[in-house]
Amino acid sequence: MLRTSKEAILGFTRAKAMSFFAILATAxxxxxxxxxxxALLNLNALIRYLENKVEIMAYLRDNADPGLVGLALEDLSxxxxxxxxxxxxxxxxxxxxxxxxxxDSDLLQDLETNPVPASFNITMKPGYRDTLHVxxxxxxxxxxxxxxxxxxxxxxxxxxxxxxHVVSVVGATAGAxxxxxxxxxxxxxxxxxxxxxxxxxxxxxxxxATNSFIRRSFLLEGFLKGAxxxxxxxxxxxxxxxxxxxxxRPVVAFSDRYYLYILLAGALMGLVGSWISLGRYLRRI
Amino acid sequence: MIEFHNVSAxxxxxxxxxxxxxxxxxxxxxxxxxxxxxxxxxTLLKLIFHELIPQTGEVTVADFSSNxxxxxxxxxxxxxxxxxxxxxxxxxxxxxxxxxxxxLEVTNASRSFIRMRVAxxxxxxxxxxxxxxFPQELSAGEQQRVAIARALVGEPFILIADEPTGxxxxxxxxxxxxxxxxxxxxxxxxxxxxxxxxxxxGKDDFRRLHLSAxxxxxxxxxxxxxxxxxx
Numbered sequence: 001m002l003r004t005s006k007e008a009i010l011g012f013t014r015a016k017a018m019s020f021f022a023i024l025a026t027a028x029x030x031x032x033x034x035x036x037x038x039a040l041l042n043l044n045a046l047i048r049y050l051e052n053k054v055e056i057m058a059y060l061r062d063n064a065d066p067g068l069v070g071l072a073l074e075d076l077s078x079x080x081x082x083x084x085x086x087x088x089x090x091x092x093x094x095x096x097x098x099x100x101x102x103x104d105s106d107l108l109q110d111l112e113t114n115p116v117p118a119s120f121n122i123t124m125k126p127g128y129r130d131t132l133h134v135x136x137x138x139x140x141x142x143x144x145x146x147x148x149x150x151x152x153x154x155x156x157x158x159x160x161x162x163x164x165h166v167v168s169v170v171g172a173t174a175g176a177x178x179x180x181x182x183x184x185x186x187x188x189x190x191x192x193x194x195x196x197x198x199x200x201x202x203x204x205x206x207x208x209a210t211n212s213f214i215r216r217s218f219l220l221e222g223f224l225k226g227a228x229x230x231x232x233x234x235x236x237x238x239x240x241x242x243x244x245x246x247x248x249r250p251v252v253a254f255s256d257r258y259y260l261y262i263l264l265a266g267a268l269m270g271l272v273g274s275w276i277s278l279g280r281y282l283r284r285i
Numbered sequence: 286m287i288e289f290h291n292v293s294a295x296x297x298x299x300x301x302x303x304x305x306x307x308x309x310x311x312x313x314x315x316x317x318x319x320x321x322x323x324x325x326x327x328t329l330l331k332l333i334f335h336e337l338i339p340q341t342g343e344v345t346v347a348d349f350s351s352n353x354x355x356x357x358x359x360x361x362x363x364x365x366x367x368x369x370x371x372x373x374x375x376x377x378x379x380x381x382x383x384x385x386x387x388x389l390e391v392t393n394a395s396r397s398f399i400r401m402r403v404a405x406x407x408x409x410x411x412x413x414x415x416x417x418x419f420p421q422e423l424s425a426g427e428q429q430r431v432a433i434a435r436a437l438v439g440e441p442f443i444l445i446a447d448e449p450t451g452x453x454x455x456x457x458x459x460x461x462x463x464x465x466x467x468x469x470x471x472x473x474x475x476x477x478x479x480x481x482x483x484x485x486x487g488k489d490d491f492r493r494l495h496l497s498a499x500x501x502x503x504x505x506x507x508x509x510x511x512x513x514x515x516x
Contacts, residue, residue: 203374206334207435208364209391210357 018193019225025189026229026266027236029182034237034262036178038254040171045252047167050160051129056122056138056152062090064118064146072144073120079137081128086121090114117148130164131157183269186229190222190273194281201281211282218274226270230263237262286312286442286474287333292342294332301340302328303499310476312442315469317485318478320496326478329496330447333476334366335359347442364392367436367444367473371451373428375420375435382407382416385435392439406434410464426457433464443474450481458484
């Protein structure tokens with residue numbers, strides 16, 4: 001193992017340009033993929049944030065029977081996808097309105113009656129905050145005789161739906177393409193690195209090195225190069241994420257575990273790439 | 286030691302480079318393998334170190350038979366051989382000593398053993414003082430000596446040389462030949478493939494195998510052999 005490690009490290013330093021190229025290809029591919037994942041993570045966080053704002057307001061008529069209102073609140077709460085139904089009395093609604101107006105609340109002082117209606121404020125569970133589910137609950141609320149009007153930001157919700165769809169389709173397609181390009185780039189870099197050392201493999205074979213001896217040193221070298229590439233990519237992604245967090249808040253950062261995954265992905269790509277590239281030369285003589 | 290029994294071989298099923306070759310080489314023999322370019326000399330050598338397996342017949346090298354050997358055992362057969370090529374096949378990014386030591390490192394020999402053996406073979410081949418030189422800092426003749434040192438450091442029973450003087454001028458070529466004869470007198474068999482007939486001048490007593498168009502047309506040492514002219 002000691003000799004294998006020595007060969008791996010020597011191979012590294014002796015073919016500096018090729019090693020550098022393989023490390024750079026790995027780092028670049030993982031950097032692009034990592035930054036793309038980071039952007040996707042933040043877009044999804046933005047979608048979640050926007051979805052959290054989704055709520056249905058059902059405004060009640062002034063003459064609504066309190067008994068019926070209580071029963072309806074209970075029934076609405078039990079509907080599939082409903083997270084919570086809060087009743088807001090006319091008085092509370094007026095207080096809130098007053099608070100919203102702030103210094104202009106004096107405008108309301110001359111009113112003889114309370115013009116603000118009581119309402120049901122319905123929030124949805126995660127996964128049900130799309131047009132289809134929200135509209136179904138809004139229709140249920142609208143069907144109640146004492147409900148005058150229902151508002152759920154129809155247009156707003158439609159845009160969220162479109163945004164979500166675009167993010168998921170573009171995310172999956174671009175992610176797959178970037179992943180593929182990354183794999184091709186890394187495997188080409190490793191192939192060139194192995195190709196540049198085919199004389200060394202030939203010499204190893206004619207002096208009686210076993211395939212496992214040759215494979216061990218090349219695999220260890222590939223593993224190290226991949227891990228260094230992964231480490232570089234992780235460092236750059238961390239830096240980019242920190243800069244964005246500092247300049248544009250709030251930004252969702254990767255957890256520490258994710259950086260470890262990037263490093264391991266690099267190491268694994270180096271290992272598998274070397275294994276595949278080496279196979280051809282080992283079979284030849 | 287090395288035995289060819291009715292061997293035919295080629296690089297694809299439909300083509301044969303060698304046809305019906307039979308001979309044997311005994312311990313400590315010196316044998317020239319001659320023939321024009323394309324006559325099958327290199328192919329014959331590849332059969333010895335099992336880079337190529339015969340299509341028919343059998344090649345036996347020490348205890349290894351081409352008909353029975355498992356792929357994973359081939360490296361152990363090669364450790365019993367010393368192989369030298371026309372282009373030296375030295376690794377440019379290693380020093381002369383590292384190139385030679387490399388042959389023992391792959392066998393997992395101990396570091397002290399490798400040091401001792403490398404020093405001995407450098408002295409034997411007149412390379413003392415050149416240990417730390419990189420191949421490009423050495424003359425062609427010295428590079429071939431380093432290649433021979435690498436072939437000998439594992440103490441093989443036979444040194445197989447494929448056109449070892451092909452890249453050398455006549456004077457250096459004679460030096461290398463003299464060195465190989467010296468090595469042979471110390472007990473190592475030598476099989477030297479060449480199409481440079483000037484090397485054979487005055488070597489009438491040496492055994493010679495001559496190939497022509499993939500067939501062994503001469504095996505002897507009577508000195509009256511006239512080389513087959515190249516087409």
